[in-house]
Amino acid sequence: MAQQAALKKKPAAAKKKAKEEKLYPFKYEGKDRRGTKVKGEIQGTNSALVKNQLRKQGILVTKINKQSTLFGKRAKKIKPLDIAFFTRQLATMMESGVPIIQAFDIIAEGAENPKFAQLVTEVKTDVAAGNTLASSLAKHPQYFDDLFCNLVDSGEQSGRLEALLDRIATYKEKTEALKAKIKKAMTYPISVVVVAILVTVIMLLKVVPQFQAVFSGFGAELPAFTLMVIALSEWLQAWWFVGLFGIIAIGFFYGKAHIKSKRLRDYEDRTLLKVPVVGDILYEAAVARFARTLSTTFAAGVPLVDALNSVAGASGNVVFYNATMQIKEDVSSGSQLNFSMRTTGVFPSLAIQMAGIGEESGALDDMLDKVASYYENEVDNKVDNLTTLLEPMIMCVLGVLVGGLIVAMYLPIFQLGNVIG
Numbered sequence: 001m002a003q004q005a006a007l008k009k010k011p012a013a014a015k016k017k018a019k020e021e022k023l024y025p026f027k028y029e030g031k032d033r034r035g036t037k038v039k040g041e042i043q044g045t046n047s048a049l050v051k052n053q054l055r056k057q058g059i060l061v062t063k064i065n066k067q068s069t070l071f072g073k074r075a076k077k078i079k080p081l082d083i084a085f086f087t088r089q090l091a092t093m094m095e096s097g098v099p100i101i102q103a104f105d106i107i108a109e110g111a112e113n114p115k116f117a118q119l120v121t122e123v124k125t126d127v128a129a130g131n132t133l134a135s136s137l138a139k140h141p142q143y144f145d146d147l148f149c150n151l152v153d154s155g156e157q158s159g160r161l162e163a164l165l166d167r168i169a170t171y172k173e174k175t176e177a178l179k180a181k182i183k184k185a186m187t188y189p190i191s192v193v194v195v196a197i198l199v200t201v202i203m204l205l206k207v208v209p210q211f212q213a214v215f216s217g218f219g220a221e222l223p224a225f226t227l228m229v230i231a232l233s234e235w236l237q238a239w240w241f242v243g244l245f246g247i248i249a250i251g252f253f254y255g256k257a258h259i260k261s262k263r264l265r266d267y268e269d270r271t272l273l274k275v276p277v278v279g280d281i282l283y284e285a286a287v288a289r290f291a292r293t294l295s296t297t298f299a300a301g302v303p304l305v306d307a308l309n310s311v312a313g314a315s316g317n318v319v320f321y322n323a324t325m326q327i328k329e330d331v332s333s334g335s336q337l338n339f340s341m342r343t344t345g346v347f348p349s350l351a352i353q354m355a356g357i358g359e360e361s362g363a364l365d366d367m368l369d370k371v372a373s374y375y376e377n378e379v380d381n382k383v384d385n386l387t388t389l390l391e392p393m394i395m396c397v398l399g400v401l402v403g404g405l406i407v408a409m410y411l412p413i414f415q416l417g418n419v420i421g
Helices: 002-020 047-056 080-095 100-110 114-128 133-138 146-158 161-215 224-260 262-274 278-299 304-313 318-332 337-344 349-361 364-420
Strands: 024-031 037-044 060-066
Touching (some): 037 047, 080 114, 100 114, 114 133, 161 364, 262 278, 262 318, 337 349, 349 364
Antiparallel strands (some): 024 037, 024 060
């Protein structure tokens, strides 16, 4: 019985511990080692731990206040672009001869996001304690993935950390820029269509009933199109909550299924590549990501077979993941990279030929870098073209939804005018 009581207490204790470890923003004032007054904002679980953390940084706290997050400003999330900026800053300062500990201090002091400043400080503390940079970064896997840590480790082992950090920064910047272009291509049409649907719903709920009251006094048979719109308006007025609940339920269960079902995610990846126009953009983006990741890892001195493992994980699409794993098996058995790429039937001929030239000339990383730059530019151009192409299509959608409602409401009035005339 005592053991069962102890087991029941464990979840409660775990919940209490998790609640205690929640981070809150604190504003502080104090003096540094030189006696200069300093102030700022930092994240922490409680004031005592925050004071201890600041003391390790050489700051004697004279005043500290916990900030309210109910109506106040919440801490911003650390974004991948923040990590890219951190890497670029660290690479630049180390190339300029700034010691790594001092570089961390400069980056943390200049950070606008307190949560990001805290992350940099924690990494600095680990490095100052004698740990390697790679192992210190690996303690924060939600921000620094295996590829990032492995590349940093290669740089430390080879004594070329500054050069590797510069390459990682370029890789992160290019990757995030590519993601931004894809989001740009998707966000604009989706947002316009959502707004059009909302306008249509508002008209069905508020405008159509007004016309319906007018039509009831006509005493004449209404056109079929008008009757259909009125019926839709009446259903929406009576059952709008059912439709809203249905949309929320579909979104919720789809989100759950997307997370749990690998088969669904794989189906989505394959289907998206077949969508006209958008599929071409996603395909070329995946090729660019493959080439950029392989170029960066291979240039870092990672063996090709090991590099392909990292490339597969960063592919972002199951089609390219399976193709990369097949390439890895072929390369492990002695095949050339360009021949293995050709046998998958996934990669374009330009990428295959450039990989072949790189293997023959001993400059595989440079050739793959050129392939990545070419397809990144292609994605950029196609996104711009897609935006231009979608504008008239979006106008057509708006015309059908909003214009159709207006025509349906005014059609009886036009017919009544013809009868009177």
